[in-house]
Amino acid sequence: MPNVVIDRVHSNTAPRVDAEEMVLSMGPHHPSTHGVLRLEVVTDGEVVVSARPDIGYLHRAIEKIGEYVDYRQFMPYTDRVDYICSMNSNFAYAAAVEKLGNYKLPLRAELMRVMVAELNRISSHMICLGALAMDMGAYTPFLHGICHREKVNDIFEEVCGARLTYNYLTIGGVGYDAPPGWIEKCAEFVAYLYPKMIEFNNLITGNSIFQDRLCNVGIVPPEMAVNFGLVGPNLRGSGISWDIRKNEPYSIYAQLRFDVPIGDGGDPNGSNPRGTLGDCYDRNVVRVKEVFESLKILSQIVDRLKENEKLPGEHPDRQWQAKLPTRLRIKPGEAYVRTENPRGETGYYIVSDGTDKALRLKIRTGSFSALGAFEETTRGLLIGDVIAVIGSFDIVLPEVDR
Amino acid sequence: MGVLQHKFSDENVVFTNIDTLLNLGKEHSIWYLLFATACCGIELMQWGASKYDSDRFGMIPRATPRQADLMIVAGTITLKMASRVKRLYEQMPEPKWCISMGSCANAGGPFCKYSYSVLKGIDKYVPVNVYVPGCPPRPEALIEGVFKLREIIHEERNLVRLGKPLPKRAPIVVEDPNRMIFGVHAHSPAGMGAPQPVKS
Amino acid sequence: MDFDALVAKLQVRWPAVKAPAVQNGERVVLIPADQNLAILAYLKNDPELSFDSLMSLVGVDSGRELWVVYPLHSFKHLHRLLVKAILPRINPGIDSVCSLWNMADFFEREAYDLYGITFHAHPDLRRILNPQDWEGWPGRKDYEYPMEYQGIPTVRADQFFDDAISKGVEEREAEDKAIAVQIEAEMKAKLTEKK
Numbered sequence: 001m002p003n004v005v006i007d008r009v010h011s012n013t014a015p016r017v018d019a020e021e022m023v024l025s026m027g028p029h030h031p032s033t034h035g036v037l038r039l040e041v042v043t044d045g046e047v048v049v050s051a052r053p054d055i056g057y058l059h060r061a062i063e064k065i066g067e068y069v070d071y072r073q074f075m076p077y078t079d080r081v082d083y084i085c086s087m088n089s090n091f092a093y094a095a096a097v098e099k100l101g102n103y104k105l106p107l108r109a110e111l112m113r114v115m116v117a118e119l120n121r122i123s124s125h126m127i128c129l130g131a132l133a134m135d136m137g138a139y140t141p142f143l144h145g146i147c148h149r150e151k152v153n154d155i156f157e158e159v160c161g162a163r164l165t166y167n168y169l170t171i172g173g174v175g176y177d178a179p180p181g182w183i184e185k186c187a188e189f190v191a192y193l194y195p196k197m198i199e200f201n202n203l204i205t206g207n208s209i210f211q212d213r214l215c216n217v218g219i220v221p222p223e224m225a226v227n228f229g230l231v232g233p234n235l236r237g238s239g240i241s242w243d244i245r246k247n248e249p250y251s252i253y254a255q256l257r258f259d260v261p262i263g264d265g266g267d268p269n270g271s272n273p274r275g276t277l278g279d280c281y282d283r284n285v286v287r288v289k290e291v292f293e294s295l296k297i298l299s300q301i302v303d304r305l306k307e308n309e310k311l312p313g314e315h316p317d318r319q320w321q322a323k324l325p326t327r328l329r330i331k332p333g334e335a336y337v338r339t340e341n342p343r344g345e346t347g348y349y350i351v352s353d354g355t356d357k358a359l360r361l362k363i364r365t366g367s368f369s370a371l372g373a374f375e376e377t378t379r380g381l382l383i384g385d386v387i388a389v390i391g392s393f394d395i396v397l398p399e400v401d402r
Numbered sequence: 403m404g405v406l407q408h409k410f411s412d413e414n415v416v417f418t419n420i421d422t423l424l425n426l427g428k429e430h431s432i433w434y435l436l437f438a439t440a441c442c443g444i445e446l447m448q449w450g451a452s453k454y455d456s457d458r459f460g461m462i463p464r465a466t467p468r469q470a471d472l473m474i475v476a477g478t479i480t481l482k483m484a485s486r487v488k489r490l491y492e493q494m495p496e497p498k499w500c501i502s503m504g505s506c507a508n509a510g511g512p513f514c515k516y517s518y519s520v521l522k523g524i525d526k527y528v529p530v531n532v533y534v535p536g537c538p539p540r541p542e543a544l545i546e547g548v549f550k551l552r553e554i555i556h557e558e559r560n561l562v563r564l565g566k567p568l569p570k571r572a573p574i575v576v577e578d579p580n581r582m583i584f585g586v587h588a589h590s591p592a593g594m595g596a597p598q599p600v601k602s
Numbered sequence: 603m604d605f606d607a608l609v610a611k612l613q614v615r616w617p618a619v620k621a622p623a624v625q626n627g628e629r630v631v632l633i634p635a636d637q638n639l640a641i642l643a644y645l646k647n648d649p650e651l652s653f654d655s656l657m658s659l660v661g662v663d664s665g666r667e668l669w670v671v672y673p674l675h676s677f678k679h680l681h682r683l684l685v686k687a688i689l690p691r692i693n694p695g696i697d698s699v700c701s702l703w704n705m706a707d708f709f710e711r712e713a714y715d716l717y718g719i720t721f722h723a724h725p726d727l728r729r730i731l732n733p734q735d736w737e738g739w740p741g742r743k744d745y746e747y748p749m750e751y752q753g754i755p756t757v758r759a760d761q762f763f764d765d766a767i768s769k770g771v772e773e774r775e776a777e778d779k780a781i782a783v784q785i786e787a788e789m790k791a792k793l794t795e796k797k
Contacts, residue, residue, distance in 0.1 A: 029486065031465035035438075035440075035443070036439050056731040058440060058478065058483070060520055063741075146452065146453075226677065227704050331626035334671075347673070360662045360664075364660075369709075481733065514758060518747045518756065
């Protein structure tokens with residue numbers, strides 16, 4: 001046994017050590033599942049002084065491609081803008097082109113669109129909630145989320161043939177009609193998921209370790225959220241009730257009944273009694289509640305589709321595509337149209353010059369402005385909290401870089 | 403198995419050659435690097451999850467390249483990202499392989515024509531063993547790609563006899579000159595033959 | 603407030619503001635580029651207008667000139683407005699609106715990266731989507747695609763763009779019609795030979 005002298009150094013007698021700030025480069029390859037994001041983190045010990053995002057590692061020039069291909073040919077590229085909720089991305093682009101070209105859709109096309117959009121909203125939230133739980137250290141909720149998502153993938157594979165990037169919506173409707181028995185499968189899925197989400201809520205959202213990691217972390221007050229351009233669940237988590245499906249309705253959302261959940265941190269009777277308004281837990285709870293709201297919308301759409309099935313085949317409401325020319329010539333003009341994506345609003349600003357290709361096509365996504373607010377939100381947090389903030393903002397990099 | 407197979411009454415004796423044994427170990431426990439850039443990354447995650455379990459093939463994800471054998475390049479690689487992919491590949495220890503998953507990594511994908519910032523195929527930067535086509539490829543296609551990689555690994559030669567010229571890579575030589583000296587050398591990807599395309 | 607009332611209120615203070623009629627799409631307010639900060643500050647702070655949310659910030663290359671478009675939205679009064687400033691192609695410069703809406707930070711960097719529009723008084727104007735040593739403004743219509751970047755070739759051997767940009771709409775529509783006629787003839791031939 002070597003002769004070791006253990007010297008207890010008291011903090012008031014120890015020499016003062018000047019700690020330098022350390023610059024840490026997190027990414028672009030890191031185990032978190034959010035993509036190729038690089039953060040230049042300047043830390044003082046474990047406390048973050050500034051965390052600046054460095055993006056562009058997935059910049060594929062999708063907007064520039066929009067100037068080279070037709071309006072119809074651009075639809076598969078909108079899938080790749082946000083591939084986790086591909087149907088919603090398709091929906092945003094189709095809504096923008098239809099607004100600019102003044103195209104009207106038959107009823108069945110609208111119903112099918114809302115059905116697949118809401119199913120994809122659920123499967124997108126499954127990945128987001130699962131990935132956030134995985135970042136917090138729990139691996140199993142991610143597997144549960146993927147398991148539910150696979151059921152949605154099977155439903156989508158029946159209707160359009162693909163598992164991830166569907167390219168199902170077209171300008172003027174949807175690509176294919178629902179095969180026989182598909183609507184019953186959707187109804188079965190709604191009945192299947194409801195008890196599973198309640199179980200998920202009890203296990204994970206109500207878990208005290210989860211709450212310890214997320215409450216009072218990454219607080220975004222409401223004025224800051226509006227000023228930094230946060231949208232979607234990030235904005236609603238800060239207490240502002242703004243949902244484009246409710247406030248600026250498009251498609252048939254005006255005829256559907258659903259609520260808009262908002263964050264209520266700090267309220268002892270609310271769902272986040274231990275936190276403050278606008279923290280990570282608020283945003284998480286908003287997403288969980290949105291899944292329940294989507295299930296509500298889905299059951300209403302299933303009923304309406306069943307009614308729609310009874311119409312004869314030649315009835316104009318029974319068509320799933322509007323009769324539009326193959327080459328869409330849109331008169332010169334510009335429009336900014338936004339729809340509700342699981343990650344916030346997706347705004348398409350399209351300028352047309354009279355031909356069948358767009359002059360400029362700009363995609364405004366929720367994750368881009370969420371990253372703009374990132375540096376301000378993570379000042380003074382610990383490094384582990386930075387991961388929680390990325391996960392709770394639900395950032396996917398293809399949306400950011402396009 | 404060989405001529406000696408049925409000469410022993412004990413059935414628990416197996417004869418094979420060292421190459422097969424080592425390759426058996428290598429191909430059934432390939433640990434892949436969790437490297438996902440774009441849409442194919444979600445298919446990679448779903449391939450590793452419960453329905454299309456990659457763990458039953460012995461493949462588990464590792465977060466750091468220093469513990470990984472296989473790099474599955476899943477997703478579009480841009481010019482900004484290309485040098486980082488090369489650095490990750492160089493940080494992986496030998497023996498290592500690379501699967502190019504999806505159209506974007508094979509040849510640029512749907513962005514090959516009009517995009518200025520996409521690397522048109524990862525094989526311009528990193529040696530690739532197996533290409534898996536698809537946009538994104540189904541998890542079953544990726545499993546087929548892994549099986550093709552296993553066939554490639556099965557053909558690897560691990561032993562080198564004395565007297566033959568040593569390969570360009572310096573082999574690890576075990577000491578004790580009285581026993582048969584064998585060198586286990588890392589097989590360079592260039593010597594493994596042409597990459598095999600997968601029919602998905 | 604509807605569009606005409608908004609424009610009338612703006613023109614009281616800034617007579618240079620115009621709102622031409624359009625044949626399709628949304629109507630846009632054209633503002634002079636050198637006064638954009640003052641006009642946008644008025645749009646944000648006036649209690650009747652109170653555009654507290656900048657929805658997006660778009661740089662556009664229209665072929666002749668560059669535009670910067672600000673779609674604005676008000677949470678208080680629930681009205682929206684598209685504001686456009688037109689810039690020349692040589693040395694485009696405009697004031698940054700980061701002091702009004704913090705979200706303009708990343709969006710202006712993107713407009714600088716893609717079109718070369720300089721935003722004065724921006725806290726950190728550098729490239730955001732492309733690598734820092736990228737040359738040229740990729741969003742512009744006269745951008746030439748680079749043949750290589752840091753030693754890697756960036757184009758494939760069969761990559762060319764002529765068919766996309768040289769043919770006009772009428773030519774493509776004529777091609778479509780020719781193909782449709784040909785398909786119809788083939789189908790008719792198949793039906794008659796089956797009979």
